[in-house]
Amino acid sequence: MTNTKTITPKGILNAIVTPPGSKSITNRALILAALVQGKTTQGKTTLTGALTSEDTQIMADGLAQLGLSLDWNTEQKQITVLGQGGRFPHRQADIYVGNSGTTARFLTAMLAFADGEYRIHGKPRMHQRPIRDLVDALNTLSGNVTYEADEGFPPLIIHPHRSTNNAKTVSVSGSVSSQFLTALLLASPLAAGQSAVEVRVSSELVSKPYVEMTLRMMQSFGVSVETDDAFRSFRIAQGTAYQSPGVYAIEPDASAASYFLAAAAICGGSVTVQGLSRYSSRGSLQGDVAFAECLAQMNCEVTWSANSITVCRPPERPLRGITVDMNSISDTAQTLSVVALFAEGATEIRNIEHVRFKETDRIADLATELRRFGAIVEEHQDGLRITPSEVLTPETVQTYDDHRMAMSFAIAGLRLPGVVICDPDCTHKTFPEFFEELEKL
Numbered sequence: 001m002t003n004t005k006t007i008t009p010k011g012i013l014n015a016i017v018t019p020p021g022s023k024s025i026t027n028r029a030l031i032l033a034a035l036v037q038g039k040t041t042q043g044k045t046t047l048t049g050a051l052t053s054e055d056t057q058i059m060a061d062g063l064a065q066l067g068l069s070l071d072w073n074t075e076q077k078q079i080t081v082l083g084q085g086g087r088f089p090h091r092q093a094d095i096y097v098g099n100s101g102t103t104a105r106f107l108t109a110m111l112a113f114a115d116g117e118y119r120i121h122g123k124p125r126m127h128q129r130p131i132r133d134l135v136d137a138l139n140t141l142s143g144n145v146t147y148e149a150d151e152g153f154p155p156l157i158i159h160p161h162r163s164t165n166n167a168k169t170v171s172v173s174g175s176v177s178s179q180f181l182t183a184l185l186l187a188s189p190l191a192a193g194q195s196a197v198e199v200r201v202s203s204e205l206v207s208k209p210y211v212e213m214t215l216r217m218m219q220s221f222g223v224s225v226e227t228d229d230a231f232r233s234f235r236i237a238q239g240t241a242y243q244s245p246g247v248y249a250i251e252p253d254a255s256a257a258s259y260f261l262a263a264a265a266i267c268g269g270s271v272t273v274q275g276l277s278r279y280s281s282r283g284s285l286q287g288d289v290a291f292a293e294c295l296a297q298m299n300c301e302v303t304w305s306a307n308s309i310t311v312c313r314p315p316e317r318p319l320r321g322i323t324v325d326m327n328s329i330s331d332t333a334q335t336l337s338v339v340a341l342f343a344e345g346a347t348e349i350r351n352i353e354h355v356r357f358k359e360t361d362r363i364a365d366l367a368t369e370l371r372r373f374g375a376i377v378e379e380h381q382d383g384l385r386i387t388p389s390e391v392l393t394p395e396t397v398q399t400y401d402d403h404r405m406a407m408s409f410a411i412a413g414l415r416l417p418g419v420v421i422c423d424p425d426c427t428h429k430t431f432p433e434f435f436e437e438l439e440k441l
Helices: 023-034 054-065 101-111 132-140 178-191 208-220 254-267 287-297 327-340 353-357 364-372 403-412 424-429 434-440
Strands: 004-006 013-017 044-048 069-073 078-082 092-096 117-121 145-147 156-158 169-172 197-201 225-227 233-236 247-249 269-274 301-305 308-313 323-325 347-350 376-380 383-387 420-422
Touching (some): 013 254, 023 044, 023 054, 023 078, 023 101, 023 178, 023 247, 054 092, 054 101, 054 424, 101 132, 101 178, 132 169, 178 197, 178 208, 178 233, 208 225, 208 287, 208 327, 254 269, 254 287, 254 308, 254 327, 254 403, 287 308, 287 327, 327 347, 327 353, 327 403, 364 376, 364 383, 364 403, 403 420, 403 424, 424 434
Parallel strands (some): 013 269, 092 117, 169 197
Antiparallel strands (some): 004 420, 069 078, 117 156, 145 156, 197 233, 347 383
């Protein structure tokens, strides 16, 4: 029988929450620390506040297979990495990436310039997630990446790069995943030895805040990228190399924070998320803090401080349906869709077609599960229109091995008795303690 979790309803909330470290930042930081120049103490980086989860463990395991030294103290949430500057002790490895898109794409780009023979493979769903745009770009820059089975999809075989290929200008699509561009940018200093590298985006860039995150993190590791205001062209100077910042602090996960902020909207009351704000001295690296603004549009009160975000909804104040473009914060689209079940009027979410290529088809499968609760859902190629039912029906939610499906629908169970989540352990991908934290509210 499938493992399930029945959610315990809560009353009006009054809670303070600190989410775990950001998965997106942790996995980028691991790559950056691995690429730091120098094999002495100058090449050592300590990541604080690091997330311990399935995705980050998969990334760390992949780096360890390359011969990197990683010291992970899970109790202190610290990882110390000794950088190798892109030349790894192990020239052969068979690396399992599960369903971690960041691991698959970032490692592929890094290893395309590493003079070794490597294989990248994962879960069956990973082998259905497109990667041709990244592979084509890497091969233009002198990489030698081939497909083991279906063209355009993992598993991938990475051969020693072709030193005779001197192309230093490359185009990549931005419409499927911003991770393709991020992967190229992270690895670009390895290709910028003899001349500058220019990366051009050939189509609309989705999830732009994640690219902004990448650029700011690269700068923290000593590499500045020149870009235009439209984010269509990126230039990495000749001879650029990563340097260790010594200690790099990882923010709490803004995507994870969305579930607790949504809980305040659905149940009423107040939830404060600590460690995140748009108005701190440097501002959050994560665009998903803007999810709180969606809740404000839905008639919640949102308070920003230097180090926290608070969402409050007095019980007598109804939620309102909204129309919103969530392209920049698409990882929170499922969360908002569940909030929409409890709103007055329809909610329309648009411009998120790229989420069909995530852990599952996050538009089609989300529509299926919302309908189980009684909602009328119009599915569009790039989004959903959700009209809630006057009487919601508690349901057993299928999660499709998608951590965000499980966490989003669990929030509905805080108000609606009888909600059951199938395969709750899929949340280990990014938030192993999610259900424990939910019980504490």
